[in-house]
Amino acid sequence: xxxxxxxxxxxHDDALLIRSKRTELLAANMANADTPGYKAKDIDFKxxxxxxxxxxxxxxxxxxxxxxIAGNGFSINGDVKFRVNNQPSVDGNTVDTNVEKAEFAxxxxxxxxxxxxxxxxxxxxxxxxxxx
Numbered sequence: 001x002x003x004x005x006x007x008x009x010x011x012h013d014d015a016l017l018i019r020s021k022r023t024e025l026l027a028a029n030m031a032n033a034d035t036p037g038y039k040a041k042d043i044d045f046k047x048x049x050x051x052x053x054x055x056x057x058x059x060x061x062x063x064x065x066x067x068x069i070a071g072n073g074f075s076i077n078g079d080v081k082f083r084v085n086n087q088p089s090v091d092g093n094t095v096d097t098n099v100e101k102a103e104f105a106x107x108x109x110x111x112x113x114x115x116x117x118x119x120x121x122x123x124x125x126x127x128x129x130x131x132x
Contacts, residue, residue, distance in 0.1 A: 014053065016115070025080065030097060033100070036093060040095045042083045043080055047079060
């Protein structure tokens with residue numbers, strides 16, 4: 001009997017990809033905290049995950065060679081939004097470093113939790129395979 005990793009992993013592989021992209025955006029926000037006119041960006045995780053689940057089969061990875069592995073993928077570029085700032089700055093920058101640090105820490109914790117969950121799933125597969 002074949003194992004379907006798409007069904008086995010559920011939403012967690014997509015969740016890790018979205019969390020990873022969100023980490024990049026939050027880090028870019030913090031790096032540009034003093035850049036005049038920079039607009040802070042973020043991802044609505046819940047909406048991005050729903051979009052990934054609905055459109056996972058609609059998007060195909062672009063291959064430029066017949067030696068590339070074909071597969072499904074998704075893009076979260078449409079889920080990136082500008083963050084509304086509580087207090088606008090004079091130079092037009094919308095980054096609030098305290099908010100960014102808090103969101104970064106929360107995202108890192110949630111990323112770690114997803115990894116632990118997937119580790120548990122793969123540990124279960126290993127136990128089943130060793131029992132044979």
